[in-house]
Amino acid sequence: MNEPFIDIDSPIHRTSPAVRVAVAFLLSLVTALAKTPVVPLAALVLGVFSVLVARLPLGAVAKRLLPLCFFLILLWVVLPFTGGGPVLHTFGPLTVKADGLNLALLISLKAFSILLVLMALVSTLHTFAMGHALYALGMPEKLTFLIVMSARYISVIEREYQKLRNAARMRGFQPDTSLHSYRTFAHLAAMLLVRSHLRAGRVYNAMVLRGFDGRFRLLTDSRPEGLRGCLPQTAVMAFSVVVLVALEVAVRMGWGLFNC
């Protein structure tokens, strides 16, 4: 599902997963909490740069941005007419306000830049690698196990779904707006649930047979080995986090000085 983004050889792909997830989270956080467009703009530049460094196929990147674009269009239709501030323009009863316009702009910048950073740093990971990264960053073992295992079986269950869907097609089923159609999809989904639960029983048995006693013991990379190959990238990423944070602090302090 994120097939187009993994299995690429790039400096980012060679960076330790834990570092990537941590940096992506910190960058998202600073950007999301920014008060002015300065940091989001910097993050946007950083995001575009990272996507290029990660050598992501640009067509796939654009496709992933589409849903966000739809959401932002909705935002741009509504937000400029809300809030206070100076009136910029009037369309009949509606007035375009500076506040709303700025907010729409700010949100668009933030959303795009965060998404690009996420794509370059996190979507370039296998799901299980992300699970282990989160574990290394302090997520409980049980939750890691839950994430990693459901990621493991999504493709198996997806294949089962395709087969059931094909079986329905073979018997002349055409989706439309009708209770029959909804019921059919409900039956497919319910059958999928039943099968996944039966499989869970078998998988649990397999675990028990290999000495599982209710305690999850994960096998993760030992730390030093994880960082060794990617010190330069880690340094650059850490540096960019520091720069963005510093930028935001500077902006806020400057902004405070202006106000008083």
Place this chain on the structure above:
Amino acid sequence: MHISEGVLSAPVLIAGAVVAAGGVAYGLKRMDGEGTVSAALVTSAFFVASLIHLNIGPASVHLVLNGLVGLVLGWAAFPAIFTGLLLQALLFQYGGLTTLGVNTVVMAAPAVAVSLMLSPLITRKGRMGAVASFGCGFLAVFFSSLLLAAALVFTGENFKVIAWASVIGNAPVMVVEGFFTAFVVSFLRRVYPELLLCLTPEPPQMEERI
């Protein structure tokens, strides 16, 4: 149903993360080893099922399914939905990392709520059970859209219109989810009642699983 990155304010994000962490921790605490394995595979099944698109006239909507998640998993809905959202963020870039907490609460709190409220009625045969399971699907989406609206409104007055629009815009989804949930519950009740939490106060015996 999720909120994109970059919209919400710090207090809302933090509140969401705190509540989500509590819910996830409590959900995890209630799962034993076998329960975790079941939850993991059922979560994958829900993940796949949530990719199903249903037609409403010329438009098509994809399913939310949180009412059903609540009925099947109970409190484990929190870790399950957290997992689903995390994987969605990773695989499709829906939502993101900083909004993970808020989005988890928006989806999982209604799931747990409807399962606590309506589980006892789901077991009823006939019309009562059907209405209760319709209600489960309908209300879970309704509550979710209210929570989502609340998160927007607490972020800023500017979002009032969008918040209301999203509640109203989700109305058809609520109805479709209601029917869908009712059909799935009726299937499970007839075929595999073990899967409906309310019908199995105790975990099923191992013999039945092989």
Place this chain on the structure above:
Amino acid sequence: MDGPLMTLSGLTYTYPGGRDPVIDGLDFTISEGASLGLIAPNGSGKTTLFHLMMGLLKPQAGVLTAFGREVTGEKGFREVRRRVGFLFQDADDQLFSPTVIEDVAFGPRNLGMGPEEARSKARAVLLELGLAGYEDRITFRLSGGEKRMVALATVLAMDPDLLLLDEPTTGLDHETFKRLVAVLQASKVARVVISHDFDFLEKVADSMCSLVRGKIVMDEGLHLHRHAHVHRHGDNPHYH
């Protein structure tokens, strides 16, 4: 109608990521009233061929003509699927309704019958297959053999003009096996039957073919083998 039911010509299919084509310039004609057995080793592409015929896979080259018309695109295959009944290799993949009657009535419903009409059609087919009394059984709790017979019922309920059966005998016990043979022998619907069981094919098919290097090889070559010859017993233990 007189021409062939289905004609494949020059069909070629390679799985994504596969090196060699599984189906490679295959020509095949199924005429009205044919009953063909298809016997070939594991992995030779039998199931793939059926999936191509039903439009579940898209060939990289070749033309498929069905019921007198060239078939292309999802729309074209919609018509084919109404008239060709396909029994999947794995019966577990074919049954998705909670009860047997709902599953058998599903096809007729999609062909436009009302709920009552579809139900009575389903009952009739079940009766015909010796499955009376199975109406309210839960599909996924059926045994392997029962699942197979119900899957056959779901296919027959659509009154197909052509049957494609993918290893219909796996998991059948002796009784059910005999019933299946009787049903097929009584039926006049054209069919292609995949099986590894030569004895079974001899009972339900008029002629045999095989798949060799992605192409259909007809009858002629195979007839050579329909004689008793020395062979170490390679199956389950028997007691003579």
Place this chain on the structure above:
Amino acid sequence: MDGPLMTLSGLTYTYPGGRDPVIDGLDFTISEGASLGLIAPNGSGKTTLFHLMMGLLKPQAGVLTAFGREVTGEKGFREVRRRVGFLFQDADDQLFSPTVIEDVAFGPRNLGMGPEEARSKARAVLLELGLAGYEDRITFRLSGGEKRMVALATVLAMDPDLLLLDEPTTGLDHETFKRLVAVLQASKVARVVISHDFDFLEKVADSMCSLVRGKIVMDEGLHLHRHAHVHRHGDNPHYH
């Protein structure tokens, strides 16, 4: 140790809701160094027997003795499970970890090894099975044959004293098949192998048994069949 590895006596098991017992007063002894083939029709209870031996199902009657001790309760079976390796019929159920190395190291980790030790144990087993370089492969992307070999590795990584293999050859291509035969022939671990493939069993087992009406039937009756006899070719078509 000299006595038998495992002895079942009077074992009886009926599935909940089933009418007839699937395993019915069964007696069975596996001695040190044995290598037994178990060949019986579909649905005769082979898999069920293995599940009983591993304590995944609880028999309604009968006694199971393993490694010199009578085994009862979950605690007792914990010891059995450490020493008996069970290869499932469906490899997808057995490979639940995302990567090969994690899956193979899972057992050793649970036996109390540290992460590093478990890793190197896993690597050694993979090397032994000709799977070096598979460490970081993703389990669900493996082919059927690769999955089966990795599943075998997960079992062997626990250094079992007895192997129970449930249809290890299904879905194997020719290459993997040969590798599996070689691995089993080289291994000295006692084993019981379920298969429908007589030729395979002949290569990897010293003696054969079958399951008839819920009871084990040993060798003697079966040996009668290990001779060439006249039999119509009942398998795939060949060209001589």
